[in-house]
Amino acid sequence: MVSSTSMSTPTTPALRVDLSGQTALVTGAARGLGWTISEALIGCGARVYMLGPREPGSLPHGASWISADVSSEDEVVAAFQRLDKLDILVNNAGIAGPSAPIIEISREEFDETLAINLTGAFLCAREAARMMMRAGRGRIINISSIAGVRAYSLRTPYSASKWGMIGLTRSLATELGQYNIQVNAICPGAVEGERMETVIAKRAAASGQSEDVVRAMFAGQAALKRFVRPTDISDMVLFLASAAGENITGQALEVSAGAIL
Numbered sequence: 501m502v503s504s505t506s507m508s509t510p511t512t513p514a515l516r517v518d519l520s521g522q523t524a525l526v527t528g529a530a531r532g533l534g535w536t537i538s539e540a541l542i543g544c545g546a547r548v549y550m551l552g553p554r555e556p557g558s559l560p561h562g563a564s565w566i567s568a569d570v571s572s573e574d575e576v577v578a579a580f581q582r583l584d585k586l587d588i589l590v591n592n593a594g595i596a597g598p599s600a601p602i603i604e605i606s607r608e609e610f611d612e613t614l615a616i617n618l619t620g621a622f623l624c625a626r627e628a629a630r631m632m633m634r635a636g637r638g639r640i641i642n643i644s645s646i647a648g649v650r651a652y653s654l655r656t657p658y659s660a661s662k663w664g665m666i667g668l669t670r671s672l673a674t675e676l677g678q679y680n681i682q683v684n685a686i687c688p689g690a691v692e693g694e695r696m697e698t699v700i701a702k703r704a705a706a707s708g709q710s711e712d713v714v715r716a717m718f719a720g721q722a723a724l725k726r727f728v729r730p731t732d733i734s735d736m737v738l739f740l741a742s743a744a745g746e747n748i749t750g751q752a753l754e755v756s757a758g759a760i761l
Contacts, residue, residue, distance in 0.1 A: 513540045515735040517742035520545035523585050524741070527551045527570055527624055528593030532695050533643065533688075533730055537590055538563055540734035541741070546588065551579060570620030580627035585635065588741045589628040591621040591665075592643040596695065597658040599702035610657045617661035622668060625683075629676055637680045639741050642669050643733070644685040646759045649752060654706055662687075666752045673750030682749040686736050689756025690718040690727045723758025 524541045528534040529550030541548045542562045550559065551566045559565055568579040570593045580586070597613035598605050625640055632638025647655060648662030666685050673683040690696055700718065704711045719726055732755050739745050740753075 513543065513731050513735045513738060515540075515738045517544050517738050517744070519588075519738075519741060522587040522741075523547045523549070523583065524588035524590065525549045525551060525566075525580075525583065525586060525624075525628070526590040526592055527620070530554065530556045532693055533691065533733055534590075534592045535560075536730040537592060537734045537737050540731070540738055541588070541590075544738060544742075546741075549583065552593070570624060571615040573623055576620070576623040576627060580624075580631065583631065586628055586631045587635075587638055589624060589638070589640045590643065590737060591624055591640070593617075593620050593624075594643070594661070595658075596699055596702070597655065597661070599654050599699065599706045601654060601706070602656050605656060610660075613657035614661050614664070617658070618664045618668070621665055625668065625672060629672070629679075629681065632681045633676070633679045638676075638682075639745070640669075640672065640676075640681065640683040641737055641740050642666075642683070642685040644669070644687045644752060646687050646689045646754060646756045648685070648687055649754065650759065654703060669752065670750045677749060682740070682745065684740050684745075684748060684750070685752045686733060686740075687752050687754045687756065688728060688733050689722055689754070689759040691733065692727045692729055696727065721759055722756060723760055726757050728755055728757050 524546045526538045529538050530552040538548050538550050539560045548563045553569045555565045566579045568575040594617040598609045642665050644665040645662040647659040648666045652659035669685040700714045704714045
């Protein structure tokens with residue numbers, strides 16, 4: 501029996517590091533992974549700016565909000581101009597894109613997925629690099645996906661964007677290393693939460709299978725036969741942002757419960 505909920509789901513990260521005095525920007529922060537990552541960074545002492553197109557009704561204590569669409573160059577440039585310093589960028593903004601056979605996916609759907617997931621990461625990384633190069637240090641952490649290192653049928657635009665994110669990561673790591681800037685990608689597997697439930701529902705509809713069958717399929721692709729928790733991802737962000745991660749760069753680190761397919 502495989503399950504997405506076969507383990508406890510902590511509401512706080514397991515890892516504790518000292519990020520006092522550091523400023524972080526998290527994109528796609530209004531909910532889901534972005535929200536969890538923001539809370540984790542705040543809990544470790546960082547000053548956190550949360551970025552997204554629409555401000556939520558409330559924010560974690562100590563966070564500031566910046567409204568911006570990451571696919572808009574003008575809005576991204578304006579957002580970064582609001583920062584007096586930046587130590588940590590977490591490129592988390594992304595959309596799931598369509599779940600359908602390639603012959604049913606429109607050019608508009610493909611373009612929209614890459615504009616937010618990949619072009620948005622490029623624009624934010626470019627502006628972050630300008631600030632970090634002047635400071636002589638920084639961390640850029642890109643949230644890719646297991647779909648960026650594996651084949652992912654029925655999700656062509658999403659997979660293409662996440663593969664591209666890893667290429668962006670490795671290229672920037674090489675280019676920016678001389679400025680003491682580390683650039684890494686985290687590749688989550690299936691993560692518990694609202695986004696994954698939406699993906700399951702769409703894939704079930706596209707494949708003609710039940711949602712229970714699709715959910716079991718996703719969990720069964722992992723060696724541990726389960727989904728990962730949002731806090732598993734935020735813990736990896738904290739590790740890469742901390743002193744413990746200062747000699748890790750250009751890596752695509754899988755947090756996937758051992759995804760094997």
